[in-house]
Amino acid sequence: MIYSRIIGSGSYLPRNVVTNDDLARRMDTSDEWIRSRTGIRQRHIAEAGETASSLALEASKAAIASAGIAAGDIDLIIVATSTPDYIFPSTACLLQAKLGIKGGAAFDLQAVCSGFVYALATADLYIRAGQNRCALVVGAEVFSRILDWNDRGTCVLFGDGAGAVVLRADDKPGIMASALHADGSHAGILSVPGSVCGGKVTGDPFLRMDGPAVFKFAVRVLDEVARETLAKCGQRIEDVDWLIPHQANLRILESTAKRLGLPHEKLIVTVDRHGNTSAASVPLALDLAIRDGRIKPGHKVMLQGVGGGFTWGAVLVQM
Ligand code: UT7
Numbered sequence: 001m002i003y004s005r006i007i008g009s010g011s012y013l014p015r016n017v018v019t020n021d022d023l024a025r026r027m028d029t030s031d032e033w034i035r036s037r038t039g040i041r042q043r044h045i046a047e048a049g050e051t052a053s054s055l056a057l058e059a060s061k062a063a064i065a066s067a068g069i070a071a072g073d074i075d076l077i078i079v080a081t082s083t084p085d086y087i088f089p090s091t092a093c094l095l096q097a098k099l100g101i102k103g104g105a106a107f108d109l110q111a112v113c114s115g116f117v118y119a120l121a122t123a124d125l126y127i128r129a130g131q132n133r134c135a136l137v138v139g140a141e142v143f144s145r146i147l148d149w150n151d152r153g154t155c156v157l158f159g160d161g162a163g164a165v166v167l168r169a170d171d172k173p174g175i176m177a178s179a180l181h182a183d184g185s186h187a188g189i190l191s192v193p194g195s196v197c198g199g200k201v202t203g204d205p206f207l208r209m210d211g212p213a214v215f216k217f218a219v220r221v222l223d224e225v226a227r228e229t230l231a232k233c234g235q236r237i238e239d240v241d242w243l244i245p246h247q248a249n250l251r252i253l254e255s256t257a258k259r260l261g262l263p264h265e266k267l268i269v270t271v272d273r274h275g276n277t278s279a280a281s282v283p284l285a286l287d288l289a290i291r292d293g294r295i296k297p298g299h300k301v302m303l304q305g306v307g308g309g310f311t312w313g314a315v316l317v318q319m
Contacts, residue, residue: 004127004135004167005174006317008069010062011163011287012055013044013274020156029152039250043159043275046142051085053094055162056140059283060099067166069134074166075104076132078123080115080139080279082308083146084108087196091140105132112190113246113307114180115139115279116163120303120315121178127169138164139279146192148206157248158207159275163283173318176300177233179225180313189213190308218252221312222304223259229302229314237261240316241299242289246306247271247281256304268294278307295319 019042020031034040046055056079064071079092086094092106111118116139123135140162147155167175189210194203222245230237237260245256247270257267270285277284282303289295299319306312 001171002128002130003170003173003175004124005170005172006165006319007168008063008065008067008166009164009283009287009290010059010064010066011161011284012058012062013161013284014046014050014055016045016047017042018045023156027152029156034156038157039269039272040157040275041272044161045144046160050142052079052081052083052091052140052142052162053085053098055142055160056091056095056138056164057098059140059162059164060095060136060138063136063164063166069166071099071101073134074101074136076123076126076135077104077106078109078119078135078137080109080111080119081141082110082112082115082278083142095138111305111307111311112309113248113276113278113281114305114309114311114313115307116282117303117305117313117315118180118311120165120167120175121180121313123167124175124178127167133169135167136164137167138162139281139283141278141280143207143278146205146207151206153211154207154209157276159277161274161277161280161284163280163287165283165286176235176316176318177229178313178315179228179232181221181225182309182311184309186217186310189217189310215249215252217310218248218306219255219259222252222256222306225312225314226260226302226304229316233316235300235316239300240266240302242266242268242295242301244268244282244285244289244301245304247274247285248276
């Protein structure tokens with residue numbers, strides 16, 4: 001039986017840190033409002049020359065180094081992003097070239113804030129099917145480029161960054177179970193409803209969100225999908241060592257842990273320092289907690305995504 005295991009992780013944040021007070025100097029908001037509603041204290045914002053592929057490259061180099069493999073061992077790259085460098089080629093192909101490798105499969109996966117969880121579950125299935133042996137799975141975003149900086153209800157929430165893992169075939173799991181879902185009838189509550197046509201933007205190129213509707217939806221589905229994923233592999237909530245939900249809002253994270261009956265100490269939180277980095281948030285949090293020694297070999301980690309589409313999903317991983 002072939003399984004897949006995470007053998008390395010890495011992440012990267014742009015150097016430019018923007019605090020709530022920095023935002024309060026530019027718009028009608030306050031550190032107190034942002035902190036109390038979201039838990040966010042600061043976010044990293046990409047400089048003009050930084051793109052999803054350049055952030056992905058730094059995260060990938062760190063993941064490859066920690067996995068102790070050569071870049072040439074990678075035969076599948078999946079980049080989860082909603083803010084690609086170009087319409088095409090994919091950010092995954094650009095990343096492949098930047099890594100100096102060629103020949104393996106490379107594609108982008110677009111499931112907004114669930115993107116990394118979707119990509120990890122997809123790479124696991126490719127490996128289990130025997131199609132590939134060593135996958136680089138990345139979440140990379142520059143959401144700062146699609147924010148309306150005049151809309152205080154959304155622009156204070158997001159940040160830029162990238163996280164990556166190396167997933168390799170193994171005779172032991174690894175990825176224990178996954179569950180992915182979508183309901184396109186909720187497309188309107190979180191979207192960037194624009195496109196490019198004839199050299200011009202059509203529709204609206206900025207992120208629009210019904211915050212309270214997203215909040216309610218997220219709390220419900222994160223609870224359901226965690227239970228579904230555990231049931232698929234015969235695990236109980238008490239077996240989970242760490243919970244890493246998509247880092248959108250501290251109140252969503254805390255409600256999810258509470259609904260699941262998991263103590264606060266098992267929750268990994270990075271939203272305070274990173275803001276919501278969409279598809280990058282889960283691998284950024286995973287890498288941080290591996291590197292600071294909280295997540296150890298053998299630990300079971302529940303990764304969860306929820307975002308535009310609407311999409312949601314979870315992956316239970318044994319490290
Ligand atoms: O990846 C998934 C993406 N997104 C999410 O997960 C976000 C989910 N939703 C949320 O996190 C919350 O709904 C928000 C943080 C976005 C908003 O919190 P809320 O408690 O639902 O506030 P609200 O939208 O109901 O707004 C309350 C008030 C409004 O003023 P009035 O109409 O009550 O006078 C807003 O105009 O807060 C005002 N407001 C702000 N005030 C200061 C909205 N944004 C700001 C701001 N600073 N940045």
